[in-house]
Amino acid sequence: MDVVSDAISAVHLGHPRSHRVWADGDWCTRVDAFQGAGFYVVLKGNCWLLTDSGESISLDAGAAVLLPHGAGHVVAARPNDAETARRKAVPFERWLAESGSERAGTEVLCGRYRLDCSRMHPLLTELPEVVHLPHRVGRNPELRAAIDLLAGELDRRRPGSCVALPSLLDLLLVYLIRSWMGEATRGSWPGALGDPVTAAALRAMHSAPAAPWTNDRLAAEAGVSRATLARRFTAHVGRPPTAYLTWWRLILAAGQLRDTAATLATIATRVGYGSPYALSHAFEREFGTTPGRYRTLAAERSASAGAGSRATASVS
The missing domain is CATH 1.10.10.60 (Homeodomain-like)
Structure with a gap:
């Protein structure tokens, strides 16, 4: 085992969850802080991520985001200040239930990993609150391939998807961390x-x-x-x-x-x-x-x- 694999395996619990959501209009959803890591991949359109600490990030098509420490946050169609976001945001479960159709302007792949955060490897603890990987042509080809495979598997639900989906989600986590390490300018x-x-x-x-x-x-x-x-x-x-x-x-x-x-x-x-x-x-x-x-x-x-x-x- 290598260090990155061991660091993830030591804290990984159960199967990750994933969703593919379509949204239109001035939508806004809220996720409270949780024990684990979350991710978003914008497959179509654009949206904004606003963390409870005040970080605001624009996410265009192809962008990927990892929240490795389960930070509370809002995801919205448009940029909002913290107070407006709190007022407008609907719970994440409601946003999922109200997901639109494939004709919607924004399509987001999102999910959550359950982690045992009681004794995390320092490689994971030094990850920033948000790992933002903007889409750049030619960058992170392995990550892009994993995203394409995952989106296709969610789209078709072919035979064997119950095995393929968790494996691809785990692969996505590895590639997100690996991509951050390849681009990190700080951290030991x-x-x-x-x-x-x-x-x-x-x-x-x-x-x-x-x-x-x-x-x-x-x-x-x-x-x-x-x-x-x-x-x-x-x-x-x-x-x-x-x-x-x-x-x-x-x-x-x-x-x-x-x-x-x-x-x-x-x-x-x-x-x-x-x-x-x-x-x-x-x-x-x-x-x-x-x-x-x-x-x-x-x-x-x-x-x-x-x-x-x-x-x-x-x-x-």
Whole structure:
């Protein structure tokens, strides 16, 4: 696994949701802040995105937007000030229910990913509130291809679409993040993955997190001295290599507790701890709770989120 794949997999929950909406006139819809990430792709026409923090973005045909932290926002046919937007906006579910026909002037592909935001990878936490990727001919061809495939799948609902749609939505998320990293002018993680020494150490740890890594072994993987690895890795990532490895192992353990019924002993072996006791001690120090309690709370949150999804399924 590479860092971006691991970062997404560690927080991804359940299946994403998507909608294709047609709208005409002076429409305006509101989405409250939520736990997860949302996206919009303008397939036809144009519209505006206004976040609760006051950022206002014009979206033309072909533009893609990712809201990686679930920021509250308004999407509207025309630019509005914050007060006007709040007054005019209808709830998102109502906007979906009132979607027009293919003859409408604006066509938007939108959706939402459920994420466990309790311990996100720093690569994801440093994403800006809004990742805006305007349509430019020749830019981000993989992203454009994914958008075309997704729009076509939603349009026809062919055999196998129940498998194809979630996979294409996951692919869209990867391409949105990858496109941002390719164009980012700030943030430490694009630099970390662009630095051959840091990237080599990260690749080694993410490929085999349970391996008995030491600073010397990681330095050998990167082809540099131990001191050089420590200096460059810490400068880019914000913590030394072995400290990052410890943190990442505990994030993997949390995911195993959340998503599987594996015993603590099995999980300890999978993530590189010598005993369940050693994992439990480190886990409680990082998360402030025991592995057993964490698993119980994660199951309760999942059940609650599932009930909420079933309650709103009729408007999807």
